[in-house]
Amino acid sequence: xxxxxFGFALTAVLAAGTVLAACGDEETTxxxxxxxxxxxxxxxxxxxxxxxxxxxxxxKSFNQSAWEGIQEFGAANGLxxxxxxxxxxxxxxxxxxxxxxxxxxxxxxxxxxxVGFMMADAMGEIANExxxxxxxxxxxEVDAPNVVSVLFKEQEGAFLAGAAAASxxxxxxxxxxxxxxxxxxxxxxxxxxxxxxxxxxxxxxxVQYTGAFxxxxxxxxxxxxxxxxxxxxxxxAAGGTGNGVFSEAKERKAKDPDANVWVIGVDxxxxxxxxxxxxxxxxxxxxxxxxNAAVVDISTRAQDGEFNGGETLVYGLKEGGVQLADSRGAxxxxxxxxxxxxxxxxxxxxxxxxxxxxxx
Amino acid sequence: xxxxxxxxxxxxxxxxxxxxxxxxVMLVSGYDPVKxxxxxxxxxxxxxxxxxxxxxQITPYILAGLAVAFAxxxxxxxxxxxxxxxxxxLAAAWVGYAVELPRIIHLPLAILAAAVAGAFWAFLVGFLKxxxxxxxxxxxxxxxxxxxxxxxxxIKSLSDGxxxxxxxxxxxxxxxxxxxxxxxxxxxxxxxxxxLLMVLVxxxxxxxxxxxxxxxxxxxxxxxxxxxxxxxxxxxxxxMTISGVFAGLAGAMEALGTFQNASIKAGFTGVGFxxxxxxxxxxxxxxxVVFGATLxxxxxxxxxxxxxxxxxxxxxxxxxIALIIFFVACGYVIRLGLQKFGSKKEGN
Numbered sequence: 001x002x003x004x005x006f007g008f009a010l011t012a013v014l015a016a017g018t019v020l021a022a023c024g025d026e027e028t029t030x031x032x033x034x035x036x037x038x039x040x041x042x043x044x045x046x047x048x049x050x051x052x053x054x055x056x057x058x059x060k061s062f063n064q065s066a067w068e069g070i071q072e073f074g075a076a077n078g079l080x081x082x083x084x085x086x087x088x089x090x091x092x093x094x095x096x097x098x099x100x101x102x103x104x105x106x107x108x109x110x111x112x113x114x115v116g117f118m119m120a121d122a123m124g125e126i127a128n129e130x131x132x133x134x135x136x137x138x139x140x141e142v143d144a145p146n147v148v149s150v151l152f153k154e155q156e157g158a159f160l161a162g163a164a165a166a167s168x169x170x171x172x173x174x175x176x177x178x179x180x181x182x183x184x185x186x187x188x189x190x191x192x193x194x195x196x197x198x199x200x201x202x203x204x205x206x207v208q209y210t211g212a213f214x215x216x217x218x219x220x221x222x223x224x225x226x227x228x229x230x231x232x233x234x235x236x237a238a239g240g241t242g243n244g245v246f247s248e249a250k251e252r253k254a255k256d257p258d259a260n261v262w263v264i265g266v267d268x269x270x271x272x273x274x275x276x277x278x279x280x281x282x283x284x285x286x287x288x289x290x291x292n293a294a295v296v297d298i299s300t301r302a303q304d305g306e307f308n309g310g311e312t313l314v315y316g317l318k319e320g321g322v323q324l325a326d327s328r329g330a331x332x333x334x335x336x337x338x339x340x341x342x343x344x345x346x347x348x349x350x351x352x353x354x355x356x357x358x359x360x
Numbered sequence: 361x362x363x364x365x366x367x368x369x370x371x372x373x374x375x376x377x378x379x380x381x382x383x384x385v386m387l388v389s390g391y392d393p394v395k396x397x398x399x400x401x402x403x404x405x406x407x408x409x410x411x412x413x414x415x416x417q418i419t420p421y422i423l424a425g426l427a428v429a430f431a432x433x434x435x436x437x438x439x440x441x442x443x444x445x446x447x448x449x450l451a452a453a454w455v456g457y458a459v460e461l462p463r464i465i466h467l468p469l470a471i472l473a474a475a476v477a478g479a480f481w482a483f484l485v486g487f488l489k490x491x492x493x494x495x496x497x498x499x500x501x502x503x504x505x506x507x508x509x510x511x512x513x514x515i516k517s518l519s520d521g522x523x524x525x526x527x528x529x530x531x532x533x534x535x536x537x538x539x540x541x542x543x544x545x546x547x548x549x550x551x552x553x554x555x556l557l558m559v560l561v562x563x564x565x566x567x568x569x570x571x572x573x574x575x576x577x578x579x580x581x582x583x584x585x586x587x588x589x590x591x592x593x594x595x596x597x598x599x600m601t602i603s604g605v606f607a608g609l610a611g612a613m614e615a616l617g618t619f620q621n622a623s624i625k626a627g628f629t630g631v632g633f634x635x636x637x638x639x640x641x642x643x644x645x646x647x648x649v650v651f652g653a654t655l656x657x658x659x660x661x662x663x664x665x666x667x668x669x670x671x672x673x674x675x676x677x678x679x680x681i682a683l684i685i686f687f688v689a690c691g692y693v694i695r696l697g698l699q700k701f702g703s704k705k706e707g708n
Contacts, residue, residue, distance in 0.1 A: 054626075056674075082671070089667060090674050093629070095618060096664055098547060099413055103668045118523075121621075129545045180626065181516075182523050211512075212626040 045079055046303040049087045049109040050295075051100040053116030055213060056090050061239045061267040062291045066115045066138060069295030076296075077303070083107055097122035105133050111302045113138065113295060117184055123147060134307050136298050138291060139184055141312050149312040150294050154184065155191030155353040156346050157287040157322030158235070160339050161264045162195025164285060164324065165233040166203050167335040170260055175226035177219055177245050178209040179238035185209070186357040188237035188266070188287075193358050198351075199338065206231055210241050219244025227252060227261055233284060235264040242266060246273045249282040262330070267291070269325040286325040290315060318347040366698055370691045377694070378687030382680035386672065395670045396680070403665025404658045410665070412543025415552050416618060418657030420445070422555040423610035424635025425642060425649035426562050427478075427603045432644045433566060434599035435579030440485055440500025441607040442632025443507030444478040446625070448611025450511045451477035453622035454518065456528030456615060463531040470532045471554070471612050478608015479601045481507060486600025490593035496600070504628065512624045524623035534617035549617030556650070558606060563646040565602070575599050607632065634660075641688060659684060 050070055052059075057067040070086050079085035087109070089100040097119045104112045105126070112133065114123045117140035127135055127144035134146060141149040165174045176192050178185045189207065196203050206226050210218040219241040223234055227248065234249070236242035242265070249261045253276045263274055265286030274283030294315055301307060315321020324339065331339075345351045383393035404414050424441050431438035452474035461469065481503060488494035518525050534549040542548075566572040577585040578595040586592050610631060615622055638656050642648025659681045666677045 089664075092664075092674065094623070095417075099661075099664050100668075102409070103665065107668070118623075121524075121619075180523065180624065181521070214626065 045077065045084060046111070046299070047079065047084050047086060047109045048073060048111045048113070048295075048299045049089070049104045049107075050113035050115055051097060051104065051119065052088060052090045053097075053118050054091055054093065055116075055239055057088055059213075059240055060243070060270065060273065061213075062138070062289060063115050065268050065289065065291040066113060066295050069292030070113070070299070072292060073296045073299045094118055098126065101126050101135075105130060110134060111136065111299060111307070113298075115291075116140070117182065134302055134309065136295075138294070144310065146309040148298055148308055148310075150291075150298065151312060151314045152289050152291075152294075152321050153314060153316035153353070154187040154237075154287075154289065154322060155194070155355050156317040157289065157324065158188045158191030158237070159195035159198070159346065159351075159353045160317075160324050160342060161235050161285070161287045162192040162197075163199050163342050164195075164327075164331055164335060164339055165192075165235060165262075165264060166196035166199035167338055168262070168284065168331065169200075169203065169233050171230045171232050172200070172202070173204045173206065173229070173231045175206045175223075175231040175234040176208070177222045177226075177234055177236040177238050177242065178207070179213040179241055180211055181209045183355075185237050187355050188235075189357045190354045192235050194353055195342070198342070210238055212241055213239035215241050216244035216247070220248045223248035223263075232260045233262040233264065235266070235287070237266045237287075239267075242270075243273065246270070246282070250274065250276050253280055253282050265325070271325065271328065281328070281330070284330050285327040288323050288325050290321045290323075294321065316346075317343060366695060369698060370695050371688065373694050373698075374688045374691045375684065378684035381687065382683045385680060385683065386676070389676060391672045391676065392670065396666055396672050399666045399669035399672075400659075400662045402669060403662035406665070407544065408542065409544040409546045410662075412539070412546030412548035414658050414661045416546065416548045417661040418653050419549075419551045419555050419617065420610040420613045420631050421634060421638050421653035421657045422650055423558060423606050423613065424631050425638030425653050426555075426558055426646065427606035427610065427632075428635045428639035429642065429644040429646070429649050430562055430566075430606060431599060431603040432639060433579055434575040434595065435582070436486075436489070436596065436599055436603070437497050438482065438485070438500060438600065438603045438607075439497050439636065440482065440503050440507075440632075441603075441610070441635045442628050442630075443500070443504035444481045444604045444607035445611040445614075445629070445632045446507045446511045447481045448474035448478040448608030449615045450514060450525075450611070450622045451608070452532075452612040452615035453525050453528060456532035457526040457621075460529065461531060466529070466531040467534070467616070470528070470616055471609065474608040474612030474615065475605045476608065478606070478611060479604040482600045482604020482607065483597065485604075486597035489600070490596045504632070508625060508628065511622065515622055515624050525621045527620045528616055532616060533620060534613070535620070547618055549613075551613040551617040554609065555613065558609060559646045559650055562606070566646075571598070607635075610635075637685065637689065641685075655688065656685070 048070055050066055052063040055063040057063050067088055074086035081087055091097055091100055101112055112135050114137045120140040120142050123137045123142045127147045136148040138150045176189055178189055193205055196205055208222045210222055219238055223245040226234055234245055236245045246263055249263045252259045252261050261282055262284040263282050264284050267289045270286045271283045274281045386393040386396050403410055405411055427441045428438055452470045455470040455473040485496050485500045488499045489496045515525055534551045536550050539548045574590045575595055578592055582592050634656055638652035639649060641652035663677045663681050666672045667674055
């Protein structure tokens with residue numbers, strides 16, 4: 001009796017397994033054919049891959065920008081996503097960096113990018129263990145002969161954003177919403193304050209660090225406080241948290257079309273984020289950080305056999321690493337002239353923008 | 361059907377059902393389940409590197425599971441493992457880099473510091489419960505947040521405004537070169553030995569000591585325990601504190617083994633909360649916790665390979681892993697099913 005029942009249970013499980021296995025087989029053949037269709041990756045092509053930090057490739061910020069750069073490089077060289085072409089892995093927590101970078105190296109990608117300052121430790125460790133691997137890190141410095149470090153002069157772009165905000169503000173109050181209080185974000189902060197004070201020494205600048213890059217609700221609360229106290233322009237350097245700043249501004253604009261609220265976006269052109277309706281947009285401009293251009297640049301150099309491991313590349317205003325996005329008419333001609341003036345002065349070295357956030 | 365067969369069949373069937381439902385989800389959303397599960401398998405057992413990292417992932421889960429299980433056995437719901445873990449993490453990292461001592465003293469001292477920090481954080485909960493009758497769930501949840509922001513603030517001031525402490529000194533690290541060599545430079549560390557030792561410790565305390573008997577008695581029935589002359593208040597505080605020791609040690613695993621430092625966190629690590637599931641899966645027994653932690657840790661680590669080798673997106677992977685755990689957790693339903701199945705047959 002017992003045996004029979006047991007046998008029945010076993011048969012049931014086996015049957016289910018077989019059915020599913022059959023489905024699986026079908027899928028495999030499907031996949032197989034599709035791989036051959038798009039499989040233009042020849043064995044000797046130069047392949048690139050990246051590991052995101054916890055933001056993911058759809059963070060509307062620098063992870064996304066880096067991934068766009070990788071895709072651009074892939075398209076220019078006729079590569080497709082997958083082994084031997086280009087790919088990315090997303091990290092769910094900082095425990096995953098090490099494994100993700102290693103996994104990509106094991107799949108023989110010729111160049112692996114780590115995106116974000118948090119990855120520096122993992123990068124350094126792996127660089128020592130794999131001296132032949134070609135690695136690159138964005139937003140941090142790793143001291144190893146096979147790692148290219150990429151830094152940006154965020155403060156220079158933020159200076160222009162600050163100058164624009166101070167020139168445009170009607171209330172004389174502007175705001176800055178930062179993510180985590182770390183050197184990268186401090187550079188945004190420092191440049192923004194310096195730029196605003198260059199235009200108007202008496203300007204009031206409200207600053208708040210939310211302590212997170214992925215908490216839109218905190219960004220919204222911060223923006224609410226600032227707008228309520230008379231601030232009319234907020235610059236955010238807070239990744240996903242900044243999306244809350246946009247939603248607060250859009251809500252205010254939707255309720256009262258005459259409300260004077262603006263947001264300055266960060267990293268990528270965030271014009272679409274500020275769209276209220278067909279005619280209204282709260283995005284004044286965005287401070288672009290050319291992660292994508294840097295990724296393409298480094299990949300191309302490495303492909304040409306000029307991989308500059310051990311170097312730290314700094315992309316500033318002069319190198320086109322940072323700039324302001326098209327304001328689509330939100331910023332008038334005379335203010336644009338002021339911004340261009342500052343751009344020239346910073347590029348020529350006449351103005352040096354501070355990196356350290358101002359003391360309170 | 362004999363009890364032993366049922367006890368073995370239930371978890372096995374649960375896992376199979378979980379895998380099947382996960383496979384259906386993958387099929388429906390257009391991914392290849394066979395490829396997905398092969399990727400999962402290889403992510404866990406594929407090579408020595410994966411095995412090493414899987415064990416590394418299991419280590420803190422064992423300790424977090426023990427912490428929750430120990431409290432459960434004494435009638436307390438320690439939901440504050442996460443906070444106790446963070447305190448232990450910081451304490452171990454700080455002792456690990458701030459003092460210089462020979463390895464034989466330094467490493468135990470750093471581990472001890474983590475245990476004390478975790479114990480203190482849990483002691484607060486036990487004290488509030490025993491003296492002021494504050495429910496431990498509420499106070500421990502709130503202390504989780506307190507721990508998160510306290511550790512963030514301390515790390516910030518220790519590092520002069522940075523986001524992580526210095527790296528722990530070689531004399532305090534749990535890493536061992538021979539383990540790394542053996543596992544192709546994975547981050548496997550000696551902590552697994554400590555955590556298995558703690559499994560024994562928990563078993564010993566609960567089963568072999570008078571104090572353990574008292575703790576369990578308080579867990580079963582406070583009034584009866586009190587009537588028998590045991591001090592309920594003292595035992596509640598003690599139980600929470602011991603639970604906190606395990607949680608603090610889990611933090612030491614991260615500080616001295618995996619990360620070698622403590623860094624500012626934007627949110628919880630999740631290890632402490634997963635510890636609740638680990639303990640429940642393991643029926644709150646020391647050995648059960650090892651199995652629960654093994655399942656959790658393996659799935660969690662192996663899942664990283666699913667986007668890597670099978671191209672399944674992260675969100676999908678999270679759903680599949682959650683489904684597997686879900687079905688394992690509702691083993692009761694399957695047990696019930698087996699009994700029905702059994703009794704019907706007997707009716708023949």
